[in-house]
Amino acid sequence: MKVLRIVLKQSSANYRKAGTIDNKMTYPLPIPATVIGALHNICGYTEYHSMDISIQGNYESISKDMYKNITVLNTVSDRGKLVKMAGPDTISNAYIEVAEAVDDNANFLKEINIKVKNKELLEEFKNLKVLKERLDGEKKKKIEELKKEKKELSDKKKGLDKKSNEYKELIEKIENLKIEEDKYLKDLKEYENKNFIEPYSQYRTIVKKPMFYELLNNIFLILHIKSDEQTLKDIENNIFNLQSLGRSEDFVEVIECKIVELQEFNQEIKSSEGLTAYLNYNDFQEEKIFNLDVDGNTAKSGTKYYLDKDYKIVDGKREFRKVIALYSNYFSANKSSENVKLDKYNDLNLLVNFI
Structure with missing residues (x-):
């Protein structure tokens, strides 16, 4: 199976969890919709190109960044600043x-x-x-x-x-x-x-209050993209147009982008130390891939996420399709399957699991 492997570094990033406001929490890895949206953007696509993605990587630390948020309220209240909008x-x-x-x-x-x-x-x-x-x-x-x-x-x-x-x-x-x-x-x-x-x-109230971003620091990402041949070529040719991932200020450094041939295997392969990943939850339930505890034993549970992947427009609004993924920092598979393959990057054995 030929796929596109992209290796990235980021000094910091926030992959924001929807619904978090005062403290904008982050996912531990970028979610599929974030990656797919960024790749579509660099290629100039205006229509969806179907693709499956394997997302794995790590970060060094997590911190909080405070900033002052200016909110223009739709009503007038006796707090903050009373203003008149210049162009309502x-x-x-x-x-x-x-x-x-x-x-x-x-x-x-x-x-x-x-x-x-x-x-x-x-x-x-x-x-x-x-x-x-x-x-x-x-x-x-x-x-x-x-x-x-x-x-x-x-x-x-x-x-x-x-x-x-x-x-x-x-x-x-x-x-x-x-x-x-x-x-x-x-x-x-x-x-x-x-x-x-x-x-x-035309009169509104403006209020300022401190808000926070959770920031992942010193991020290393390995992405595998499965799609049709032309889409993979388009991404490969435009990869250096990729400026950020997450927020617009979350700049990326492209380390590698190349077409690779994934390998089949029929013996137990464990994930390389220090790499975390989103596992396809259906593959986890069907025991095509295993989440492991610190001792290497099979773990029956883990951190489950409902992640946005792609969307369609309904009544003028984006309606995202969600996929269930299991976040794991130690995992294995006994043999390859449709969504589980093996790749090698430098000295790393990469279990590639598409979601």
Whole structure:
């Protein structure tokens, strides 16, 4: 079986686990979707090229990197900085500082415990809030008046002959009140959208807080790519376009990229010391490959991951297909199979297991 072997080094990287926010945790190795996406990108592919991947390697240490995260909230609250977006209808993040909270008990509307940065815009913000309170008050009063009037008319028609003129006149008045209410609410909504909702939506709160990245340091990776011949050639020809893996700042050094012939075997082969890998969980369950403990005995469990591999577009969004993998730092196989082969790199015996 001919495959493409890629050997990489990284000084540091974060292969982020989805769902981690304040502390952006990392997988111990890049996941299939990260590798596949990077390879598609360097080749300029716009459509998916099917491929299976073996991912193994190691890292020297893990550390945390702190940074300040600036979050633009979709609402306004009495914390952080009150700003007015310069281009709310564009993708621009430019903004004008209006005021900044200097204490936990800050209040932008009452100007309590804040530092004013733009008095004119702060007054505009306050006037919008006052307008909203006035509109809400007028709406409540008007609806209550109409409700009361409709109830009085409904009470009057009780006991009347439904065929009488008086009953019909009361029904007509009630219907007219409903029409008046609908028109009032429609006009109010239009006025509110133009004079409050649209201008108020330009105001946001910006908050800063410390966040963390888990970083793997001094990373060594060996990737085996199984795909059609042309795809492998494309990757080989474009491999030096690969600048990073993980985050955009997680730069890579390409040590080797070459087509190799994987070997069959029919005796026990153990993974080289110090290398970890993602094992194909189905192969593990079918005992085509074994996870070993520190004494070299077969381990029945390990760290199981549901990893993103490839995706399709559903309703305009990416829907990832997940594969189950077992993360192992010591593994073996008794003989080769469809997804389990042998490769040699320098003095390393590499058990290659595709997922």
